[in-house]
Amino acid sequence: MxxxxxxxxxxxxxxxxxxxxxxxxxxxxxxxxxxxxxxxxxxxxxxxxxxxxxxxxxxxxxxxxxxxxxxxxxxxxxxxxxxxxxxxxxxxxxxxxxxxxxxxxxxxxxxxxxxxxxxxxxxxxxxxxxxxxxxxxxxxxxxxxxxxxxxxxxxYLQANSILTFALGEPLLAGRRAYSPVPLDQPHSWTxxxxxxxxxxxxxxxxxxxxxxxxVPTTAPLTVRELATRFTEASGLPAPKLTTIPRPALWATGLFSPMVRELRTTRYQFDRPFVLDSSAATRTFGLRPEPIDDALRETARLLSPAVPRGAGTASAAATSS
Missing domain, CATH: 3.40.50.720 (NAD(P)-binding Rossmann-like Domain)
Known part of the structure; x- marks a missing residue:
């Protein structure tokens, strides 16, 4: 030991x-x-x-x-x-x-x-x-x-993720979710x-x-695809998603240091952001956890805090 x-x-x-x-x-x-x-x-x-x-x-x-x-x-x-x-x-x-x-x-x-x-x-x-x-x-x-x-x-897919701070709770509650980043660029999730x-x-x-x-990481998914897999893994209807307009997000950053810092890393969602983890798989024989298992774990982490039928939405967002 x-x-x-x-x-x-x-x-x-x-x-x-x-x-x-x-x-x-x-x-x-x-x-x-x-x-x-x-x-x-x-x-x-x-x-x-x-x-x-x-x-x-x-x-x-x-x-x-x-x-x-x-x-x-x-x-x-x-x-x-x-x-x-x-x-x-x-x-x-x-x-x-x-x-x-x-x-x-x-x-x-x-x-x-x-x-x-x-x-x-x-x-x-x-x-x-x-x-x-x-x-x-x-x-x-x-x-x-x-x-x-x-x-x-x-x-990440679980704690400290786009699911836990923005999308997960409203999706579990059957409500529209508002994304702080674009929905349709491929992105790696660990x-x-x-x-x-x-x-x-x-x-x-x-x-x-x-x-x-x-870190061994599954194939990239767009935010839209990630949200869809999340609802499917939770046995829920297809997600309703809206991107928060950039001016509204930037305005929120005037009052929230964390939101303001999203400006620094916005580039990661404006273009494909893909992690190749094949070296760790070849060297150590490690393979990523099935993404649906990770998403079900995320839903379990969120579910106690989500009364069914209730949801959260950003008043600053507009439908797309």
Whole structure:
């Protein structure tokens, strides 16, 4: 039984902790408030992950240190630098393999499917930051100071997804749903369960170290297709969908930092945004969870909060 230290109590951190605990591993999950799933093999610790001395002590003797932290998106430029620095220091002091969960932002706008060889060409400061975090970790790995690997996921299917923050509740209630992004561009969607699976794999497989990997992800779907599969998996009628006009969305951003930040990543939905995860499948034998299973899980997560016959809709939206 090995010790695994996971920083972050969001959906991915929790899923990874539960997967490892279910395999008989010892897990220490670190959050600011000491939150996390209840399990005999999971120890919940309250700590500030920017404190490298504390984080290094918590990771002492661990097989792996997982960066599943998730600062609020509008605070990335402030919150990520001290966190990233702390992870590098803690990994070097403890000897734990640093396993970072990242995203596709570092590639910037692309003209074809993204592979791990796609250049990290983002120029926007917030997007370039994720690329720079990997460059710093890879430099430390090549210098022999740490062992490091990075896992990159596309937009999630379950928690923190377009379904959970915009479309899912109204669709489950049989109402029209309003999308903040265009409906008909192909887009890759990643299951959080597949994130957990490759994080746990990459931590213990030397073939993963010193490289970045894409999470095994199903074939791309447009938002319209995703919503249709979601309603079909839930045994519901075909979805009624409307795109929120860009001026209305931008106006909402005057009052909501999170909505305002959608401007930075709008490019991901204005053109095909496709993740090629074949390298992870070839190397580790990992295959993505069937998308309908992930969508049924999403519906279960949402259903307790949705009284049938009730729905939500944006007053700023207009029908298309």
């Amino acid at each position: 090995s010790l695994h230290v996971i920083v972050g109590g969001g959906a991915t951190g929790v899923a990874t902790a539960q997967l490892l605990a279910g395999r008989g591993e010892q897990v220490r999950i670190v959050t600011r408030r000491g939150s996390g799933p209840e399990h005999p093999a999971i120890e919940r610790i309250a700590a500030d992950a920017t404190d490298s001395d504390r984080l290094g002590a918590l990771a002492e003797g661990a097989t792996a240190l997982y960066n599943c932290a998730n600062p609020q998106y509008h605070r990335w430029l402030t919150d990520w630098p001290p966190l990233a620095s702390s992870f590098l220091t803690a990994a070097e002091r403890s000897g734990a393999t640093l396993v970072t969960l990242s995203c596709l932002y570092g590639y910037g706008p692309v003209d074809g499917p993204m592979t791990e060889e796609t250049p990290l060409a983002a120029t926007h400061p917030k997007l370039r930051m994720r690329a720079d975090m990997w460059r710093d970790a890879l430099s430390a790995h090549r210098a022999g100071r740490i062992r490091a690997t990075e896992v990159r996921a596309s937009d 299951s959080i369960n597949d994130v957990a699976s490759i994080l746990a794999t990459a931590a213990g497989d030397e073939r993963a170290w010193g490289k970045a990997w894409h």
